[in-house]
Every structure is written in C-alpha cells, then in structure tokens.
Amino acid sequence: MAIDLQPDKPQQPGGHVPSGREPQPGAPRAWWGRPAIHTGIAGAVLGYFVGHWLGNLIASNYQQVQNSGQNDFAIILGYVLGTIGWLAGLGVFNDLLRQMAGRPVHADAEAQAAAAGTARFFRYSLDHKVVGIQYLVGMIGYFLTGGLLALAIRTELLSPSYHVFSSATYTAIVGEHGTMMMMMMSSVILGPLGNYLVPLMIGSKRMAFPRIEALSFWLTPAAYLVLLSGLMFGGFPFGWTGYAPLSIEATQGADSYAVAFGIMGISLILLAFNLIVTITCYRAPGMRWSRLPIFVWSNLTTGFLMLLAAPVLVGAMYMMITDRTVQTAFFTDDLGGSSYLWQNLFWFFGHPEVYILALPGFGIVCEILPVFCRKPLFGYRVAAAGMVGVTLLSFFVWQHHLFDSGIDPDMRPVFMLTTELISIPTGFIFLVAIGTFWKAKIHFTVPMLFALGFFFNFLIGGISGVFLSDVPADTTEHGTFFVMAHFHYTIMGGLIFAFMGGLYYWLPKIMGIRLSQRLGQIHFWTMFVFFNSTFLPLFAVGMAGQPRRVYTYAQNLTTLNDWVSISSFLLGGSILIFVINFVYSTVIARVPEQGNPWRSRGLEWQVSSPPGPGNFDRVPVVLSGPYEYGSKDAPPVADLDPPLGVLSEAYGGAGAGADVAEVQR
Amino acid sequence: MTPADAVAGTQRREPNHGMRIFLIWLPIALAADLIIWFVWGPHMPPGDMSSSARSQQFDINVMAVMAAPVMAFVLTYGVYALVVWRHRAGDEEDGPPIHGNTRIAVTWISVTSAIVLGLAVFGTVELVAPAGAGAGEGNTPIWKPGGGAALQVQVIAQQWRFTYRYPQFGGFETTSLVLPVGENVQFDVTSLDVVHSFWAYQLGVKADANPGVNNVAFTKPEHTGAIQVRCAELCGLWHADMTTVGTVVSTPAFSSWAASTRVQLAALTRNLPPYSLTYDPNSVSQLGKAFQQAGLTGAGGGYYGPQYPVQP
Numbered sequence: 013m014a015i016d017l018q019p020d021k022p023q024q025p026g027g028h029v030p031s032g033r034e035p036q037p038g039a040p041r042a043w044w045g046r047p048a049i050h051t052g053i054a055g056a057v058l059g060y061f062v063g064h065w066l067g068n069l070i071a072s073n074y075q076q077v078q079n080s081g082q083n084d085f086a087i088i089l090g091y092v093l094g095t096i097g098w099l100a101g102l103g104v105f106n107d108l109l110r111q112m113a114g115r116p117v118h119a120d121a122e123a124q125a126a127a128a129g130t131a132r133f134f135r136y137s138l139d140h141k142v143v144g145i146q147y148l149v150g151m152i153g154y155f156l157t158g159g160l161l162a163l164a165i166r167t168e169l170l171s172p173s174y175h176v177f178s179s180a181t182y183t184a185i186v187g188e189h190g191t192m193m194m195m196m197m198s199s200v201i202l203g204p205l206g207n208y209l210v211p212l213m214i215g216s217k218r219m220a221f222p223r224i225e226a227l228s229f230w231l232t233p234a235a236y237l238v239l240l241s242g243l244m245f246g247g248f249p250f251g252w253t254g255y256a257p258l259s260i261e262a263t264q265g266a267d268s269y270a271v272a273f274g275i276m277g278i279s280l281i282l283l284a285f286n287l288i289v290t291i292t293c294y295r296a297p298g299m300r301w302s303r304l305p306i307f308v309w310s311n312l313t314t315g316f317l318m319l320l321a322a323p324v325l326v327g328a329m330y331m332m333i334t335d336r337t338v339q340t341a342f343f344t345d346d347l348g349g350s351s352y353l354w355q356n357l358f359w360f361f362g363h364p365e366v367y368i369l370a371l372p373g374f375g376i377v378c379e380i381l382p383v384f385c386r387k388p389l390f391g392y393r394v395a396a397a398g399m400v401g402v403t404l405l406s407f408f409v410w411q412h413h414l415f416d417s418g419i420d421p422d423m424r425p426v427f428m429l430t431t432e433l434i435s436i437p438t439g440f441i442f443l444v445a446i447g448t449f450w451k452a453k454i455h456f457t458v459p460m461l462f463a464l465g466f467f468f469n470f471l472i473g474g475i476s477g478v479f480l481s482d483v484p485a486d487t488t489e490h491g492t493f494f495v496m497a498h499f500h501y502t503i504m505g506g507l508i509f510a511f512m513g514g515l516y517y518w519l520p521k522i523m524g525i526r527l528s529q530r531l532g533q534i535h536f537w538t539m540f541v542f543f544n545s546t547f548l549p550l551f552a553v554g555m556a557g558q559p560r561r562v563y564t565y566a567q568n569l570t571t572l573n574d575w576v577s578i579s580s581f582l583l584g585g586s587i588l589i590f591v592i593n594f595v596y597s598t599v600i601a602r603v604p605e606q607g608n609p610w611r612s613r614g615l616e617w618q619v620s621s622p623p624g625p626g627n628f629d630r631v632p633v634v635l636s637g638p639y640e641y642g643s644k645d646a647p648p649v650a651d652l653d654p655p656l657g658v659l660s661e662a663y664g665g666a667g668a669g670a671d672v673a674e675v676q677r
Numbered sequence: 678m679t680p681a682d683a684v685a686g687t688q689r690r691e692p693n694h695g696m697r698i699f700l701i702w703l704p705i706a707l708a709a710d711l712i713i714w715f716v717w718g719p720h721m722p723p724g725d726m727s728s729s730a731r732s733q734q735f736d737i738n739v740m741a742v743m744a745a746p747v748m749a750f751v752l753t754y755g756v757y758a759l760v761v762w763r764h765r766a767g768d769e770e771d772g773p774p775i776h777g778n779t780r781i782a783v784t785w786i787s788v789t790s791a792i793v794l795g796l797a798v799f800g801t802v803e804l805v806a807p808a809g810a811g812a813g814e815g816n817t818p819i820w821k822p823g824g825g826a827a828l829q830v831q832v833i834a835q836q837w838r839f840t841y842r843y844p845q846f847g848g849f850e851t852t853s854l855v856l857p858v859g860e861n862v863q864f865d866v867t868s869l870d871v872v873h874s875f876w877a878y879q880l881g882v883k884a885d886a887n888p889g890v891n892n893v894a895f896t897k898p899e900h901t902g903a904i905q906v907r908c909a910e911l912c913g914l915w916h917a918d919m920t921t922v923g924t925v926v927s928t929p930a931f932s933s934w935a936a937s938t939r940v941q942l943a944a945l946t947r948n949l950p951p952y953s954l955t956y957d958p959n960s961v962s963q964l965g966k967a968f969q970q971a972g973l974t975g976a977g978g979g980y981y982g983p984q985y986p987v988q989p
Contacts, residue, residue: 179914258871345889387772417885418892421814425801432797443785449758452772482800484736484810487883488723491909555722557878562917642774
C-alpha cells in the first residue's frame with residue numbers, strides 16, 4: 013500500500029480507506045449479533061464481577077476493610093470495570109481499536125444515518141439525531157425516577173410524628189432524589205435537544221465528534237444504574253452535596269454516589285466538548301455569530317460551563333474515593349486534611365452546575381418567543397451577552413454556599429458582591445422578553461404557555477436568589493426550605509418548564525408527529541398551578557424555621573406541609589398527563605405533522621420532519637438571521653440549494669469544487 | 678402613517694402603552710411596599726429578639742420593599758402585554774420588526790446595576806455593623822461587638838446533640854442554652870465528628886460546626902424568651918432530631934443559674950477534657966467510653982456514643 017502524499021479525498025469520518033480495500037457491504041448481521049444494549053449489559057455484568065473480584069484480591073486484607081467488614085475498594089472497582097464493560101459491550105471501543113490496528117473502519121456516520129428501523133436506537137449510533145432521541149428517552153426516564161423519589165419525600169413529610177419510612181431510608185431517598193436530579197438534569201436540554209437540533213440550526217450535516225457524542229449518552233444509563241444501585245447498599249446519608257467527613261465515614265451507598273457522579277461528570281465534559289467544537293467549526297457559510305440562533309448560543313455557553321466545571325467535580329469525587337478506600341486524608345481534619353477543601357471543590361463545580369441548569373432554559377424560551385410573538389427577538393445582542401456574562405461570572409460566586417461555614421470573613425462581602433452582580437446578566441432575559449412582547453401578536457400555543465410559565469417561575473426564583481445573596485438574610489435562610497423553594501423555582505420552574513415547551517415545540521420536527529395540543533393545554537395548566545402551590549409555601553416554611561432534609565418538623569407547620577405534599581401529588585399527576593400525552597401521541601395516535609406548523613423562520617424548520625440522513629442535501633448558505641419576522645423584504649433564512657460553484661468559491665479555488673461538493677454531499 | 682390614516686385619525690388612537698403600564702404599576706407597587714413595610718415588616722422572620730435577628734429582619738424588609746416593585750413591574754407588564762397584544766383570530770400578520778432599542782437596553786442595564794450594587798453595599802454595611810449579623814465568621818472574626826467583654830458560650834455539636842460549655846464559669850457542660858439579656862454573647866462553635874450547623878432561630882445566629890475548627894459568631898439578645906435551636910446541615914440519620922430549646926433570661930437569673938449549675942456539675946466537670954476551642958475526636962470518644970463505664974451518660978457533661986439518641 014503506497015503512502016498517499018496528497019490524499020485524493022479529505023479525511024472521511026471513520027478514517028481514510030485505502031483503495032482496493034473498500035469494506036464490502038455484505039448481508040447485515042442479525043440484530044443479536046451486532047453490539048447493542050444486550051451485549052452492553054453482558055459486558056457490564058462481566059466487568060462488575062471482574063472488578064469486584066480484583067478489589068477483593070487487592071484490598072481484603074486492608075485494616076479498615078477487616079475492621080468494618082465492607083470493601084469499598086471492591087465495590088468501586090466493580091462499578092468502574094462494569095462501566096468499562098458496558099461501553100465495550102456496546103462497541104464503543106471497536107472503531108478506536110480498529111484504527112489503532114490499521115484496519116478499515118466499518119461504519120461511518122453517513123451510512124448509519126441511512127439505516128432505518130428501531131434497532132438503531134439501541135446501538136452505539138453515530139447519527140446525532142438518533143443520539144438525540146436516545147437522550148430524550150433516557151432523560152425522561154431519569155426525570156420520572158427522580159420525581160417518584162420526590163413523591164416519597166413528600167409522603168414522609170405529611171406528618172411530623174407518623175413516619176412512613178425509617179430515618180435511614182428517608183435520608184437515603186432524599187440523597188437519591190437530589191443527586192438523580194442534579195446529576196441527570198444537567199444534560200436534560202443539551203443532550204436531547206442540543207444534540208438533535210444544533211447541527212440543523214447551524215446548517216451542518218453532522219456533529220464534530222459523533223463517537224464522543226454517542227459515548228456521552230451511553231455513560232448516562234451507567235451513571236443512573238450505579239446511583240440507583242446505591243439504594244441496595246442502604247443509600248447515602250449526606251444528600252447530593254456530599255459534605256466530608258460524613259461522606260468519608262458513610263457506608264457502602266456512598267461509593268455509588270461518588271462513582272455515579274464521576275461518570276456523569278465525564279459525560280458532561282464529552283457532551284460539552286463536542287457541542288463547542290461543532291458550533292465553532294461546523295457553521296454553514298453565512299452563519300455568522302450575529303445570526304446564530306439564541307438556542308445555539310445557550311448551548312455554547314453552557315458547554316463552556318460544563319467543560320470547565322465538571323473536571324473539578326470528577327477530581328473531587330476521585331479524592332473522595334481515595335479517602336474512602338486507600339487512606340488518603342484530603343478531607344479529614346485530624347489527619348491534616350480539611351472538610352473545607354471538599355466544600356470548596358464541590359461548590360466550585362456546584363455553582364456553575366446550577367447555571368448549566370438555567371442557561372439552556374433561557375435559550376429555549378428565547379427561541380420560542382419570537383415565533384409566537386411574530387416579532388424579532390428584542391435585543392439579540394443583549395440576550396447573547398447575558399449568557400456570556402452569566403457563564404463568566406458563575407465561576408466567581410461559589411462561596412455564597414459557604415457564607416456560614418466559617419470561611420475567612422472578608423471573603424463574604426466579595427462573594428456577596430459577585431453574586432449580586434450575576435443577577436444583572438441573568439436579568440437580561442427579562443428585558444429581552446419584555447421587548448419581544450411589545451406590540452407583538454401573541455399566540456397562546458402550548459410551547460408559548462410553557463415559555464410564559466418559565467418567566468413567571470424564574471421571576472420568583474431569581475428574586476428569591478437576591479434574598480439569599482445578602483449575607484445577613486442568608487444567615488436565617490441558609491439550610492432551610494427557603495433555599496429549596498428558590499432552587500426548585502429556578503430549576504424545575506425554569507429548566508423543566510422550558511424543556512416541556514421545547515419538547516412541544518420541536519417534537520413535530522424530531523418525529524414528524526404532533527403531540528396532542530388539548531392534552532398539552534391540560535398538562536400545562538395543571539403543572540403550572542400545582543407547581544406553584546407546591547413550592548410557593550415552601551418559602552414560608554423555610555422562613556418559619558424548618559431546615560432541609562428533615563423527616564420531622566415543628567407541629568405548627570403541619571398544615572403548610574400537608575398542603576405542599578398534596579399539591580406535590582397533584583403535580584405528579586400533571587407529569588403523568590404529560591407522559592400519557594407523550595406515549596399516546598408518539599405510539600398510538602401518531603398524527604403526522606410535516607412541514608412548518610409553527611411558521612418558524614428557524615433553519616431547522618426548513619427541512620423535512622424528521623430530517624433525512626445528512627440533514628441537508630447540500631450544505632446551505634445562510635442569508636439572514638432566524639428572527640426576521642415582520643419585515644416583508646427580509647431574505648429567506650438560507651439558500652438550501654446553493655449552486656455547486658458557490659461553495660467552491662467559498663472554500664477557495666476552482667478545481668477544489670468537485671471534491672468539496674462531494675465531501676458536502 | 679399614510680395620508681389615509683391621517684385623515685381617518687386611526688393612527689392617533691394608538692394608546693401610550695408605556696404610560697398606561699406605569700399608571701397601573703404605580704399603585705400596585707406603592708400598596709405592596711406599604712403593606713410589606715408597615716404590616717408585614719414587624720412580624721418578618723427571624724423576629725427582633727436579638728441584635729442580629731433585628732438586623733436581619735431589617736435587611737429582609739428592605740430587600741422585600743425593593744423587590745416588590747420589580748416583581749410588580751414584570752407581572753403588570755406581562756399581564757398587560759398578554760391581554761392587549763394577544764393575537765386576534767384571523768390576523769395572520771407579523772408584528773413590527775423591532776430588533777432592539779439601545780436607549781431602553783442601557784436604561785435597563787443601568788437601573789438593574791444600580792439596584793444590585795446598592796444592595797451589595799447595603800448588605801455589606803448590614804453585615805459589618807451588627808458584628809457579623811449572627812453569621813459564623815471562622816476562627817479569626819473581624820467584626821466584633823463593642824461595649825464590654827462578651828459572654829463566651831462554646832457550642833459543641835456531635836451526632837446528634839448540641840451541648841454548651843461556659844468557660845467563664847469553670848467550663849461546665851450542659852444541654853441547656855441559657856443566655857442573659859442585654860449582654861454580648863460570643864458563640865464558639867465546633868464539632869466532634871461531622872459537619873453540623875448551629876442555628877439559633879430567634880437569635881439569628883447560624884454557624885457551621887466543623888470538626889477541628891472553631892467558628893465564632895456574635896449576637897446580643899435584646900428580649901427574654903425561648904430560642905429554637907436546630908441543626909442546619911445534614912449530619913446523618915438523626916439530623917432532624919438535633920433540636921433543643923434555649924432561653925434568654927434576665928441578667929440576675931442567668932448569674933444564679935450559672936452559679937448553681939457550676940456547683941451541681943462540679944464533679945462531672947472535673948472529668949471533662951480541659952476547655953479548648955477544638956477537640957481531638959479520638960480522645961473524646963475514649964472519654965465517652967470511660968464515662969459509660971463510670972455510669973455517667975448523657976450530656977450534662979458526658980459525650981454521646983453512636984447509639985444515642987434512640988429512635989424517637
């Protein structure tokens with residue numbers, strides 16, 4: 013095989029194929045012969061047993077293992093090798109190993125995209141649209157699990173004296189609920205909607221790193237199952253915040269917390285990395301930064317938050333694991349470590365984490381508003397600047413979680429200032445909404461209702477954040493239900509409402525069918541009313557003195573807690589309506605919704621629903637921004653069928669035209 | 678405006694939306710502020726039983742008074758917009774192509790920045806002036822109360838009780854928190870095992886209890902009464918049960934209580950570890966075993982083994 017000094021075609025996804033050894037498309041193997049979920053499960057089980065056995069081999073004669081009778085080392089090694097086995101069984105490493113061995117890579121993204129059938133959703137697929145749908149199903153499942161755990165919490169809180177669960181079970185449930193939600197919902201929008209829509213919105217036929225994207229998804233079921241399996245070991249008694257030294261001393265359930273969070277942290281890093289590179293490098297010609305849809309801006313900024321914050325999380329979890337297994341003393345005061353180290357490391361990730369949860373919601377509502385106000389987005393630059401400002405500032409506020417912890421007292425005015433400052437770019441979103449509503453023509457479709465609900469909820473959530481940023485006021489509010497109400501308003505009232513709105517808006521694009529609008533209206537109104545009736549009283553409950561994560565409380569708060577619990581059950585009912593709507597519309601009714609039902613100017617709406625493999629026939633040339641409503645002479649958003657010559661000139665030089673066109677196909 | 682419209686006068690009928698919104702907003706904001714300040718304010722948590730609680734109550738009232746007009750504006754505008762600019766059936770036109778308005782954006786940014794920076798300055802002043810506003814300041818506090826030496830109370834948190842040592846009265850340890858009214862109190866908060874948080878609600882004091890660390894918080898009780906003490910940091914199974922009730926009493930009552938308790942617990946106090954700002958958890962647990970063997974259990978001087986308290 014001669015070495016090509018001048019390769020005749022640019023790098024194809026999957027590696028350059030030397031001539032004469034093109035992979036022959038033979039008869040496809042049966043579904044059970046190809047790597048998929050079932051081989052992944054087999055690999056996971058095998059990996060877990062190997063890891064556990066190895067851990068026993070290594071650590072069973074450690075002093076602390078013999079004293080306590082539990083081998084955290086074996087459990088953690090079992091989880092880690094189980095995850096690697098899961099990935100290996102799915103075929104994640106196959107292409108990598110083939111390339112390292114110099115052999116041709118069988119699958120490429122384009123060929124996979126052309127595949128049909130439901131089996132591809134259970135495989136390691138390189139098509140970003142398949143990965144988006146896998147993420148969607150996964151995220152809905154994780155959200156429902158966390159939601160059921162929340163209902164269990166509220167059941168216990170119906171009475172201060174009658175206890176449904178034992179204290180150990182209740183504390184474990186609280187920790188599982190918090191960790192499940194905070195871990196998983198970080199990717200609830202970027203995973204499904206970001207992965208699916210960003211290439212369509214920027215005019216790209218693919219993602220930059222399809223394998224990394226698929227890997228980021230397949231890590232999530234591993235994290236989910238590792239976290240849930242902690243319940244089998246009795247759960248963990250320290251909530252999602254994992255404060256040392258309790259987390260170092262806790263029993264086996266803590267290992268699943270550390271490993272699951274570490275796995276999910278890696279998933280976040282990979283997800284973000286892929287999105288950032290795709291957005292930066294794969295924009296179609298004419299897609300300037302000033303024409304980029306706001307949703308894509310939110311993906312970009314959230315991506316930077318994930319990329320820079322999640323490594324600190326993974327590092328902190330790794331340190332917790334070594335503290336628990338091999339006698340390091342990072343977080344143990346009497347051995348030279350510090351419990352403050354954990355608090356700082358955790359919250360250095362933890363604060364950007366909550367903006368990871370908030371920004372994608374901003375992106376979705378800014379995307380929905382212009383379509384249903386039939387007006388351009390007011391202050392596009394302000395909106396983008398707000399997101400960038402939030403991203404930058406969110407790395408400078410984390411010690412507001414430690415105001416009462418005993419940190420150096422002069423740090424507190426500093427962090428009070430930065431926390432107050434971050435409310436300025438956060439507030440830009442309201443300016444944008446107010447301006448977009450001005451003299452608009454507002455259509456009350458289901459996505460628009462969720463966007464409006466977002467603004468109402470985020471107003472309350474955001475203003476309550478200002479109360480928390482004031483250190484004296486925080487002295488009373490820290491560690492109480494006031495904080496709980498604040499973050500549920502911003503995260504559930506903000507992010508989840510935006511997610512629902514985005515789902516109702518984009519599902520016709522993703523699946524080519526419409527969700528029932530009537531059920532959608534019922535879903536919205538029940539969810540909005542019961543969400544507010546659940547969480548608004550919690551501000552009062554917190555100010556009246558009920559701390560977080562307790563299974564009992566003062567007698568005089570019984571009525572309030574009962575009201576909240578019953579509302580939460582009804583809120584669960586509204587989510588059930590959503591599930592019914594989703595399942596009924598996608599599986600049973602399947603009413604087709606082709607074309608552009610919302611009359612949106614978005615580039616993703618200018619292709620078929622669902623889009624074909626490769627998204628566009630040819631890479632489009634973008635001619636104007638997506639928010640140019642109301643101008644009769646605004647150019648269309650893109651030229652979807654640019655002549656071949658146009659692109660070759662854009663890429664420089666005649667003669668490259670044919671190759672470029674071929675690559676773009 | 679076309680000539681036809683000028684003749685018909687239809688364009689002149691476009692109402693001044695901004696003025697209308699302002700006129701709807703103004704009474705709502707004023708009413709909200711008056712109700713918050715005068716009706717709700719005196720009852721705002723955490724009450725005014727101590728200097729730090731009073732200062733926090735004032736802070737929350739000020740912030741509520743500033744937040745209410747902002748919320749009222751957004752909600753008023755929102756409702757107005759959704760009613761006045763809702764899409765009428767049959768109208769398939771787009772809205773006007775307004776991309777932005779630099780003046781409005783600059784005004785918004787300036788006003789929100791001013792409010793926020795003002796709150797930051799206000800918060801800092803309110804943190805410094807009342808000697809740290811009841812929040813834990815770490816082991817080198819910089820905002821201390823003036824006016825005489827403070828009563829020192831060491832708060833020892835362990836799974837799952839708070840105990841209090843009074844070093845100025847011989848270092849006896851008790852589960853009762855008794856404080857004199859009108860005197861500065863210095864809480865030295867520490868823990869024996871995991872991270873807890875000492876939260877005295879009516880005093881407006883919250884300081885995390887970290888093992889091996891001394892976290893100092895100041896306050897001055899100004900009225901007598903009961904104090905709810907709770908743990909505000911998840912510390913394991915019985916975190917929810919880590920509550921006690923303390924009292925603030927008059928100065929003579931406190932002196933007599935302190936003197937009599939000192940005498941009553943003298944034997945126990947001799948066996949306690951010497952008073953120190955932090956304790957080595959290893960030596961403490963050995964002490965607990967020794968106390969158990971001696972038949973002395975329960976604080977009132979002792980240290981709890983992991984089996985306390987029993988399930989409520």
